[in-house]
Structure formats: structure tokens, C-alpha cells
Amino acid sequence: MKNGFSFPPRSSRREEAQINCRLPIADCRFYLEPRHLGCYQILIFLAALLFAGNLFAADVAADFSAANKLYAEGKFADAAAGYEKILQTGAQSPALLFNDANAEFKSGHLGLAIAAYRRAAQLSPRDDDIRANLAFVRNQVQGATVREGRWQNWFSALTLNEGALLTAALFWLTLALLVARQIRPALVPRLKSATWICAALTIFAASVLGLQAANHFSSATAVVTADNVTVRSGPFDEAQSAFTARDGAELRVSDRHDDWVQVANGTGKSGWLPVKQVEILPGA
């Protein structure tokens, strides 16, 4: 299967960190069927959902503070477990991933730290702190690794959703101008320049969005999360060693077969790695 990767939900990195969803919001969705409810019941349900959401946010904030405290006390592994526990509820924020990455780095897990920084950067690509720490941790990684190209860095200044919203806004604006020209032909001379500029910007933004989407959906990066991993020439344990990757190495994913993933490093070498030894991220 060349390209076209699917990314499973984030899996647990710590068996001891159990998913602890404090409110059964998800269960509510299955038991309450809106077609059986009256308006009053729907209002009660929405009020309950709002209240439950607030409680959930307060719980997350408390867990986040507790993990921060553990980090401040130098208990980095415990802090990382605390952040991971929040992430397993499905909630995420740039700060949460950033702190998780810091704790992983301080615990000596370069690969997990880099993966978390990259996830944080995908949510908040213009955050200087995230970029600085990612660069710092990358400098600690030994051996061959793959880095984003110049154009990828340039395109990643916006998230995929920001790019989509910007393109949509320009598209709507362009068509609004065209509609105005149809309804009021007298406005055509005045709107001519604006229409052309908007149309050109829309085409440019759509092109960038297309490249961003292509990069996001058709390429992937594997971050090695264990040290001295043997990359093999085939997707089986008995295959010959092709090269060795160090913790934190970022490798380009080119194929996937069962629980193995084919990767290439920056020097042109390629091979197969077990999925459990890497964290796969969308985008090159």
C-alpha cells in the first residue's frame, strides 16, 4: 500500500495509565435518542451536557495543574503520565502536548518528546516556544534523520484547518464579488480590481491548501521511540539488519504491512520497523 495512510487513535504509552473518563458523556449519546424526546427533555439534556462539559474542563485543568506540580518537583516520569492520562481522554491543546513533550524529554524519551512537540506544532504552528524546544531536542538526537524541507516549513506556518478556512473565506469573498457584479452591473468597474485580486489569492490559497493536504494525507513520518532500533530489510524479525536508528530519529514512511512500517532515513537507506517502536505522525 503506497501512501494513503490512516492514523489510528492515539494509543496508550503507559499501561498503568487507565482511561478515566469522569463523566459518561459518550454513553449519553447512545442511550438518549433525540427522536423520542420532547423539547423540554432536549433542553434538559443540553443543560446537562453543558454542565457536564464544564465539570470535565475543570477536572482536566486540575489534572493539568497536578501534572505541572509533579514536573516542578522533578518527577518527570509521573508528570508525563499525568499529561498522557489527559490526552487519552481525547482532549488536547498545544500547551498540554508541549508540557507532555517537556516531561518526556526530561525523562530521557527523545522520540516521545519529538512526537509530542510535532503534534503541538500541528495545532499551533507559530508558537515560538514549541519550535525552540523541538529544535533543542532534535539537536540531541544522534544518527541520520529526516527533516522537513523548506517548502514544508513554509506551508506549515498555518494548520490545515486554518488553511482551509482561509481558502474558503477567499472563495466566498470572490464569489460574493461576482454575485454583486451580476446583480449591480454598475459596480463592475469599481469591483474589477478587487475581484481579480481575490480570485488570484483564492487560487494561490487553494494551491497551498492542496499541497498541505497532499502532504498531510499521503505522507507520514515515523519517530523512533526506542533506542538503537534495528531497521530490517524485510517486514519480519528474521530479516537482515539494514541500519540502526536512534531514539528520536525521524524517518519517512513509505509503506506499511501488518505491524511493520517501511521507513527511509535521510541518507537513502530504507528498511522495516515494527510499529510499536515508532510513533507515526501525519505529514512528512
Added chain:
Amino acid sequence: MADNLLGKLFLRWRIPKLKPGLAALFVFLVALNSGAASFTASLDSDTIALGEQATLSLKFDGIQPQNAPTLPAVAGLRFQYVGPSSSFSFINGQTSSSTTYNYIVAPQRDGAFVIPGMRVDVNGQQFASLPLKLTVSKANAPSAAAVNSGSEVAFLKFTFPKNRVYVGEPEVGRLDLYLRDDVQNFGNFQLTGAPADGFSAGKTAELQNQRRRAQVGNHVYTVIPLAVPLTAVRTGALTLGPFTASAAVVLPSQNRNGDWPFNFFNQGEQKQVTLATDPVSVECLPLPEQNKPANFTGAVGDFTMTVTAGPTNVTAGDPITVRVQIAGSGALDGVALPAQDAWRDFKTYPPTTKLETGDQFGFQGTKTFEQIISPQNSDVHELPPLTFSFFNPEDGQYHTLTQPAVPLVVKAAAASPMPAIAPSKNQAPENQTPQDILPVKESLGTLAKESVPLVVQPAFLAAQAVPALAFLTAFVWRKRADSLANNPRLRRQRAVAQLVHDGLNDLKKFAAANQPDEFFALLFRLLQEQLGERLDCPASAITENVVEENSILRRASETTRTDLRELFQLCNQARYAPVRGASELNSVAARLEQTLGELQEVKA
């Protein structure tokens, strides 16, 4: 009873197997039973000593803000967010919930402070708290008698090696923390105040491997020395301190009466102590103007200088690297290489610097300057002597170090471009390699669930069709409008069709009302309008004769022409012998409708 029921519901609600509908109802009931929402701010103590800390609590009853409120800045107070706490209660069927955000308040100086009232917006509702007063009293060092009696569990002592210093002279102050021998443990030591007006203070650090024990009065104390690097920056009478600090110490428990093994767990009790030193007066002298060398650049300390230059056999215009090392003790940060007036025959480039410190305070070490120069002509035979002056505070004298001239062999050559000078990594602070990662973020920020990107969400893609459809609709509408505007025949055809449609309805009304005059007047007009449109001539010009004379109408069927003739004749007859009866008028209207329909089929 109700309490029990709610309590049971609450317990079951925490269990994921509880039906969500019931949980939703419960949560709603909690919201309904809750009292009025309120927001209050309070301090656990309104009077503290400098070095102590108070706790500020922001309590939200019945409401749940999204994030911890941001506190207003109060000069002299430092706030540190600790975290939230929540509580729920069921009392006599009334349910209440509250969330409290706690902050540590650490004063930076003594005095009376007012923490202004805070306004917060929770879900569109505005809440305000009352202002709070906090009085911070001065922290005083314990008296000598108290220290000697051993009543002090811990105390601080600050010593400064000199009582007279020169401006720019670096010195290391010493802060000794004394802990009584019965202190089992101590921690959370924080220097809460370090007033050193007129001094530039460096980072306070413990002097490694210098802990000792000392007898003070009747007790033995453990002395933990801390170094405070200070450099005087202002002349005059200066005061250092009082330095204040807080720490938590663990003392033997007063309540150890229990029997073994239960007293085994009662090992000690923690106590928060506030520490302060006496202030120390220091006189800061200005650098003397007498005998000040012309090339003095402000270096204060005791230094030596080493100069190397190479290569020494060059062609005019070639670069020569001059490396100047200033080593010694003093304010190395402020050491600058003086301008060398004797280098007028050289082109000079800005020097790069590298500081290698030999102690933890940066007061000893070597500062290396690397400067690229290039001789401008072949008449240059030496690198002129290099001089560096500094002020030594130990002897109160200026000293000038001079490096002898370095012989050079400079050959004349054809002009060649100067090699580019690569910028040094140490040239700008932003190029320096960071030593560690940036710290964690205190604020969680906006939480979001992991979701599919917008570009693959069907709803988002479908929404993009809306402006496209709007444009297509506007485009088609515009084309039709333009087409109509450019075709007067079509416009008249549509206008007549509308007129005929409305006129036939009116005819039926006139027939029903038995109004023959109005009926036949309208009938005649409809005939004129429809024929005029078909024959492309004014309606007023249409008479019965056109049926016979017009070539277009000859293409119509004989029945149509006969009907037209009869309708015109009926109109004429009605003027003299009016037709009576609704049924008769209705039959005429039906005939007209049929005839006009046939007429519309005639090609114009």
C-alpha cells in the same frame, strides 16, 4: 429522604454504567437546586510579615469559570497560582457546588497593600469581588540575645567582605543560613527579599562543600552558606538588606506521648519560619579621576594581558588575526578592548569576544578578543604596541598593560578582494545555543477534541457549493434580464400575455356581475392588444378590417379569422343592442380565450 435519594443518585452517577439520561437529569437538578451564583475573594490572613506568604482564594459558588481568573498587578506583591479545588454539598435537599482558585501572595516589600476588586465574566454574567487589604510588616532579624539563647530555630546572617568598595568592583556577599541542631529537615527555602539598591546582583547560589557546624550560645547550628554576587553600580552610601527568606523546617513533635509503635509514625512536625538579616551599610567610592589613562574603558579588577597575531608575513590587504586575552579577577563582563589609535595603517573589523569564567560568579576567568585587521600598504612593518588599562581596587591605582610591537612583513601586491569574515557564533546573543528546553506552560489553553481536518468533512465541502450556486443563479438571472432588455418584441409579447391573462379574469368577473359595457370594452381592448402584438403595430390601429387585409393574419386558420370577425362584430353590436345575461357573456369570454390562444400560435 430526598437527600438520601440524591446522594444515592450521585454515587450511581459516578459509575459509568448509570443510564446517561438519569445522569443528565441529575445534573440538571443539581443546577436547579443550586443557590444564586456568587464570586468572592478572600485572604487567609490580612497581616503578615515580610518573608511570609498569604493565600488568596477566589471562590465561585454555583458557577464554573472556564479558566483561572487573571489577577490584577499589584506593585510589591507577587501572585503564584496554586490550583483549583471543588466541593459539592447536599444540605436539606439543597445542592450547592463551588470552585475555589488559590493563589500564593508573596510580598516583595513591607507596607499596606490593596488587592483591587476583580470583575469576572462567566458565561456572559458579570461578577465582582470586594477589594482586599493586606498589611505587610517589616521582617526583623532576631536579637543577639535571642540567638545566643538558642530560641531561634533558624536565622540568617549576611556578611559583606568590605565596607568600602569602588563603583564597578565585584564582590561576593555571604548569606549564612543557621539551622538549630534539632531541626530534622528543612525545605522550600525561598529568598523572598534581597534589597540591594545601588548594586547589580547576580544569581544567589549555595557554596558547594562549605556547610559546617557552629556553636552559637547553647546550641550547635548547621550553617549553610549562600553566595550573593554583587557589583556596585552607584556611588555613595548604600545599604544591603535586610535579606528576607522563608523556609519550612521539621522539628521533633511536641506530642510524642503515644505508645510504641504508634509514636513511630509521629516523627516530627513542620513549621514555616520567616528569616531576616540586619542591613549592612557599604560606602561606594567613585573611580579617581587622577592619573586616569586616556584609553581606560572601565575595567575594574586585577588583570593580565596576552596578545598574539598571525600570520605575520602577508600581502597588503591580507587579514591578520589579533587575539587578545585579558585574564584575572574582576568584572570581566565590563571589560572592553580600547580603540587602538596606532592602528591607523590597518583596516579593522569589529572584534568578537569569548568569556571563559573560572568561578560560578563570573568574577574570575579569561576574556578573549579576536580581531581581524589588514595592513593597507607595504610600508607597514609592525603591529604597533597594544595597550589596555584597568583600575585595581585593591591598591586604588590605575594600571596600563602594554604588549610590545609585533614585527610584520607586508609585501606589495595587486589589489585583491578582502576575504569575507565569517560571523562568530558568539557575536549575537540570539545565535547562542540554548542550554535547556523552555519551561512548561502554566495555562492549559483552549481544549479541543481530536477531529478530522475540515478539508475532508462533507459538511464543510458542501458549504462551499453555496456561493457557487448563488453565483450561478445570479448569472442566469442577469442573462435573462439582459436578453429581455435587448428584445422589445419579446418584452411586448410578455406584457401582452400578462395583460391577456389578467383581462380574461376580469372578463369573467364582468360577466358574472352582468356588466356588458365594461365587458365588451375590455374584450375589444384585448383583441386590439393581442393583434397589435402579433402584427407588430400599435394596438390603437387595430380594427375589424385588419382581419381581411393583413397578410400575417391570412396565415391563420379560417376558423380563427371567422371568430375574430364575429368577436369584432359582437363588440359593435353591443353598443347598440347590448347582450344581456351572464351565461351569454361567459360563452363570449370562452370564445375569446380560445381565439386569442389560436392567435398566439400564429407566427408573427
